[in-house]
Amino acid sequence: MTGTDGYTPLTYRIAFASMQGMSVDLARKLLDVVGSEEQFFAMGEKELRDLTRGRSKIYGDNYRRECLQRALKEEAFVRDNGIAVTYFTENNYPHRLIEAPDAPAMFYSLGKCDLEAPHIISVVGTRHATQYGIRFCDTLIGELAQRLPDLVVVSGLAYGIDIAAHRAALKHGVPTVAVLPRGLNRIYPAMHRNDAVAIVKSGGLLLTDYTSQDTVQKSNFLARNRIVAALSDCTVIVESAGSGGALVTASLAMSYNRDVMAVPGRCGDEFSTGCNKLIATNKAALITSADDLMAAMRWESVQQEPQQLSLFPELTKEEQAVVDVIRNHGEIHINSLADTLKFPVYKLMSILVELDCKNVIATLPGCRYSMR
DSSP, rough: OOOOOOHHHHHHHHHHHHHOOOHHHHHHHHHHHHOOOHHHSOOHHHHHHHTTOOOOOOOOHHHHHHHHHHHHHHHHHHHTTTTTEEETTTTTTTTTTTTTTTSSEEEEEEEEEOTTOSSSEEEESSEEEEOHHHHHHHHHHHHHHHTTTTEEEEOOTTTTHHHHHHHHHHTTTEEEEESSSSOHHHHHHSGGGHHHHHHTTTTTTEEESSSSSOOOHHHHHHTTTHHHTSSSSEEEOOOOSSSHHHHHHHHHHHHTOOOOEEEETTOOGGGHHHHHHHTTTSEEEEEHHHHHHHHHOOOOOOOOOOOOOOSSSSOOOHHHHHHHHHHHHHHHHHHHHHHHTOOOHHHHHHHHHHHHHTTSSSEEEEEEEOOO
């Protein structure tokens, strides 16, 4: 191929990593044969196919040319937005993630978080979290935070248990990593944008292997679960129906030789079916507390000085107005709250996240809120 003037080493890497089906395993095999990313794009289609004995469309001249053009745009996007790019051959590529053969050859991140921390857990579950599941996330992460000062919590920023895990981490001062199913040009779901901002500001990280030009496909949501599972030492399933993304994450974690743990629920509860089945078939260890997780992982507690918590956190005038309405209603939907206060939803979301972090209100399923 010709016409490669102006391409940098990063351009070639972005283009190479973004090709269909590219993984750490495939990238290694191709580079062992062709020598370098630049050489992969410099070769002709026939030469590549003969050399690799491959039939994939990634060897096509037109396809590779398109990848390079998209890579030029992506290179400008990450540079202009302060996004970090991590390639699988670099020393800072997380050692846990590189162990997975289907790990992405490259990922993009915003924020700063130690992905080599000694204790990293993934917490996932149903989008239809119950109050039981939300409270368990808060209790588990809060107790672990007291024992493991280097704890990092990973999840997918989705509705339900995922966002409950992130919010619990924010509340207890634990860095948290949100693995996204699309590029960093737009947060998905949009309702969790303020949470994403809080994650970055609090020493956490937004991470994805998708570019800003990739469209959201249904397959993205399951594909990102491999990163959630591989980044951590263990995966905790808090609530899950008999099928769904959380069980896929559990299966992936097992394939990476990671520990899987599940929170038991009542017989007959729809969103305890998956967890109970994992436990019954010995695919997951039963946990009901931080003690169970610590024992299963053989982690030792690190004693910390107890922190003095304020019984009455200081609230701004707007926060107090929100609290007054929630207290009067007992439980209220965000739309009703916005109508009552005459606050735009985007502004209200920011206030609600802050109140949740201050442990003043509880976030319930279905965008509903109550006092703690």
